[in-house]
Amino acid sequence: MPMTMTQKILAKAAGLDSVKPGQLVQAKVDMVLGNDITAPVAIHEFEKAGLEKVFHTEKIALVPDHFTPNKDIKSAEQVKRMREFARKMGIKHFFEVGQMGVEHALLPEQGLVVAGDVVIGADSHTCTYGALGAFSTGTGSTDMAAAMATGEVWLKIPEAIQFNLIGKPSEWVSGKDIILHIIGHIGVAGALYKSMEFTGDGLEFLSMDDRFTIANMAIEAGAKNGIFEVDEETIKYIQEHSCKTYEVFTADNDAEYLKEYTIDLSKLKPTVSFPHLPENTRTIDQVGEIPIHQVVIGSCTNGRMEDMRIAAKILAGRKVHRDVRCIVIPATQRIWKECMQEGLFDIFVDAGCAVSTPTCGPCLGGHMGVLAAGERAVSTTNRNFVGRMGHAKSEVYLASPAIAAASAITGKISSPDEVMK
């Protein structure tokens, strides 16, 4: 039976020669992830079941990133629980404030995930690592607890949808615009339970940061995972970041896809997603006059080095509009340091931005930029649900770092062309 990339990885992890869609398997995992919201629940379940040992001390990553540096006593208690559990179990990859970053930017950067891996994380955006040619998917805390104990997870083999990317994107079209375009096209349940497999000649124009952004938002189309075909760019990234052994899986030529889409990247325009669903997309020329109060540039979607560079390029020598708060959050300590070394912080601060230590913070309305009733934000994050960034009557518009930076300057949703004259 011919198989897709995802099916091949899962067959191997389940110790089977082949698998077919709908089959339920018990698969071995290479990495189990949890954060300060989900890990405490998992730890509670783990301890309640009377378990005393984790399956592997180097295959678990605990990243307190959502409410850290802790915003209140309750969140401090949650992280304390994680920290104590990590110490007691001898878990190697616990990332304390000062070393941590937003989990999905952090794990690839630290080389903890490579091509061919099976990763489950108690966080829906665990699908990000598909950019590396790994199978990775979000689960809940109970799955995390069970996987920490057994090193295994139950999974249903998904069908796949193929996205054949062709052509070269124009200057302001980034990974974010590509994935927003796709979600606008297929809808928030357009890939429900399925894998999204990305392939095609257009990949050569997509940096690893673009691919992370695209895979990151597979969940916003309802997908189980998003996965990219591995090419030289992927291998280069893995070799620069990891000493783990990787394995490249390619889809069989006659693998079955439920649907195949061909997307000509050269035809795409910068895209914005309107409240309150990621599928409510409009191209930048269709946006109209939308005044804003806040801009957030960061998160597991767009808090990487390229995102920082593009925002800086647009903000350089310009000022944030007086009605706008612009908050910039490099996603990891390493990215933070690179920003500093490249002088990007000078640009941000001179423009009137606030620069934060790595955290999820405002992305989920946690802290560091929560919205009041009636306020509007342009954000490089991935969700614009009701109340996502604060008050239930606030609004979030999802966009690329380029649009976010340009909007910060004009005070309304804007194309970078409007300010880069």
Added chain:
Amino acid sequence: MKFEGKVIKYGDNVDTDVIIPARYLNTSDHSELAKHCMEDLDATFVTRVNKGDVMVAGYNFGCGSSREHAPIAIKASGISCVIAKTFARIFYRNAINIGLPIVESPECANDAEENDRLEIDLEKGFIINYNKGKTYRIEPFPEFIQKIIVAGGLMARTKKEALPTETD
């Protein structure tokens, strides 16, 4: 497993941010979470839900984050079962893993209206809507998942099987 209760109905794409807003995720206390269940979508939910009530919704129920706090909040609020046209996948597995019964039935979800009385029998595989005078067949879970449910959730099963060893 059998339940009877009145319908509380919502639409499509009910996401985990409205089921339990992130501002309450600094706790995992079940009763605390239940107090804020559905708050941003329907502030009256917590005042009118009665033990045993059935939540009925449209497509893609539970989309969004992986927070298990969402099915936990629903369960702790007294809801006995959620019926939807489809479920988002992480919510689906979380519900199974924590023991919140869920049923995919597009027909029943279509017909049911607020306050209708439903009876659900998971073993025999049917739903009755007394107000509409209609019965719907439901697919039993695959055997693999039934085992998790019968064991009393994923952790109960894991507890029996777990033999942690350091391997590579």
